[in-house]
Amino acid sequence: MADILRGDVVAQRLCHRVTAQVERMRAERGVVPGLAVILVGEDPPSEVYVRRKLAKAKQVGIRSFEHRLPAETGEAELLALIARLNSDAAVHGILVQLPLPEQISADKVLNAIDPDKDVDGFHPVNVGRLSTGGGGLVPCTPLGCMMLLDEVVSEFRGRQAVVIGKSNIVGKPVALLLLERECTVTVTHIHTVDLASIVRKADIVVVAAGAPRLVRGDWVKPGAVVIDVGITRVTSEDGRTRLVGDAAADEMDHAGVVTPVPGGVGPMTIACLLGNTIKAAQALTA
């Protein structure tokens, strides 16, 4: 049986560290880290995620500012809110939950966030910093993947890492982080020809394709580490919904380590958001 690497457990540990840091900032400098979360419209999964983020922020002592805007909100209105939050000294982190309604350009909105408050790490300045070697805020899901890998991989240098997925949110940034650790990185996606044979060479597989059970057991080299970022909600015949990952973990007894869905990368994403908020607060108040 492959080892199950529980993100919920690692995330809880990280949250304890963040709690201690929040306490120290308050005691030593009188700073309470603040996180603004903006949700436009009523996408049910987004509601769930935002609620989780706010609950976790509260739990670790981060002050949160929730902004819920109606689905028909105009771009100018959202940009005006971001401008206000950019200049609000009590706000150290700004997160605009994606996806946005179609009348709003996500690019324009992400560009408008002060890069020093961009706790999602999506602003082009932070993307640039990541690709040139760091210093900026790093996207939460890729950070979470790396923290999980750090639990089980002792040496990254020279390892074959295969990333499946090329999104700006996960695939591209996680590939850059693996490259920074001197892995040999292959970035693939659902259109990659003969994907299985590329994945078979990997010591580390990060799959973020949003394709349930894409990675089968016979794609995975014995002893490999599989980080499953995919979360797809499926409804079975009995009407119950469950969450399915991009990796068929039940076929991977020969793998070294597999992350579960749920309870894997998802909770790490939220914990890293809190970590980024502390990092932003520290930099902004130094």
Ligand SMILES: Nc1nc(=O)c2c([nH]1)NC[C@@H]1CN(c3ccc(C(=O)N[C@@H](CCC(=O)O)C(=O)O)cc3)C=[N+]21
């Ligand atoms: N600006 C922005 N930043 C994001 O970070 C962002 C976003 N937009 N839009 C949506 C995605 C998705 N995302 C998740 C966070 C936590 C879980 C999570 O905690 N999942 C639980 C299960 C949750 C459930 O029951 O649905 C788990 O995997 O155990 C999942 C997904 C952050 N996202």
